[in-house]
Amino acid sequence: MAFNIEDLYDGITISSGNDGNNYLILICIHGNETCGLEAILSLQKSGELKSLLKSGTLSILLANPKAYEQKRRYINCDLNRSIAKNDLKFDYEIQRSKIVEKYIENADFVLDIHSTSGPSVSHALPCDLSCSENFAKTLPVNYLITKLAHLTVEGGTTLDFAKKQNSCAVTIECGQHEDKKSIEVAISCIKQLFNLKALINPSLIMLECLKSFEVKKGFLFKQNFSCFDFVKYGQEIASDDLGTITCTNLDGGYIIMPNSSPKIGEEAFFWAISK
Ligand SMILES: [Zn+2]
Structure with a gap:
């Protein structure tokens, strides 16, 4: 299962060969948040990515390639405020939002991986669906914050769209940009994605x-x-x-x-x- 970073620009889908859920990992929705990409490359290199997927399919999309190449949050507008806005503008992120929507529409479970500009401990933001909250509770992060993903000023987040699609989506903020620990958090959360019978993380602090x-x-x-x-x-x-x-x-x-x-x-x- 060889792929390089450019292959992820249009997304790749890996099949386990067995029936099961369609999993989606979104990385670089914000171009300067690369811990998800680093985690994927690390799991590919170690051979774990393929062995983690026991059933169903796994798709991986590097959502904002231009912003990633330029090490910027976005080019024209925030992609994570542009999903399903049906905006007629020719902004780069509006074009990319169509690809993100297509992948979310096909996904049963979505892990959307981010990092923060300031220092922060890791936290998970589920969408407002019980399956999404249950999945988020198993993740090895410090905090779980419900409802936040649907309370942005502008709307148009990946989770707003995932909720409409009834897709069990969770956004994770793994720590500060460039912090090596954020890559470890991303790797642990990706492993948990395929372990849906996992127990609730006992040290998780829950906020609303x-x-x-x-x-x-x-x-x-x-x-x-x-x-x-x-x-x-x-x-x-x-x-x-x-x-x-x-x-x-x-x-x-x-x-x-x-x-x-x-x-x-x-x-x-x-x-x-x-x-
Ligand atoms: Zn972000």
Whole structure:
């Protein structure tokens, strides 16, 4: 089963020869997030990729080749906000979204592999389907955050589309870009994809995302937040021209994915509580 990186631009499908689920691994939805690609290349080199697949098929798609080659998040617009938008623009990512959609439509299980710009522990984001949450609970990551994937400001995520297709999809954030540990997390999660009878990860911390906050004019964090920082009731989080954003949850909550260079219209951060 020899393939090179360019073969993954249009996607490849490996068959086990036995009936079973169609698995899909999405890598480089954001071009500068390469731990998924590194993990695939490592598993190919060791010969494990083929032996992991006992039944069904495995497809692998390098979703944003141009951005990957240029080591950028995207070329024209965020691919993970462009899925099934039916936009008529000729943006590169709009063209690529059609290929991503085709692969998700055919998949029973999807693992969408990402990394983060700032330091972060690993976490899994299931789509809002019980099969997806059950799969995410088995993954060897630190946190599981439900609902977040469907609460982005713009929509159009891989998970928004997967939910509509009834596909058991999970996005994983494996750690910071370029951190070697993120590759290890990606490898462990890929192995788990084919082990659907696995037990729940006992050390997993489960959170539920309640909302995202959009960057508005004058937005400024009150302090330098890291992902998963806990905020107490009444604590000021940020302010913008409309006022101050304060924690109104009596039990406090968690800052998720604080945006280190917030631009108007993007998510400033997500807000989650213990589940
Ligand atoms: Zn990403």
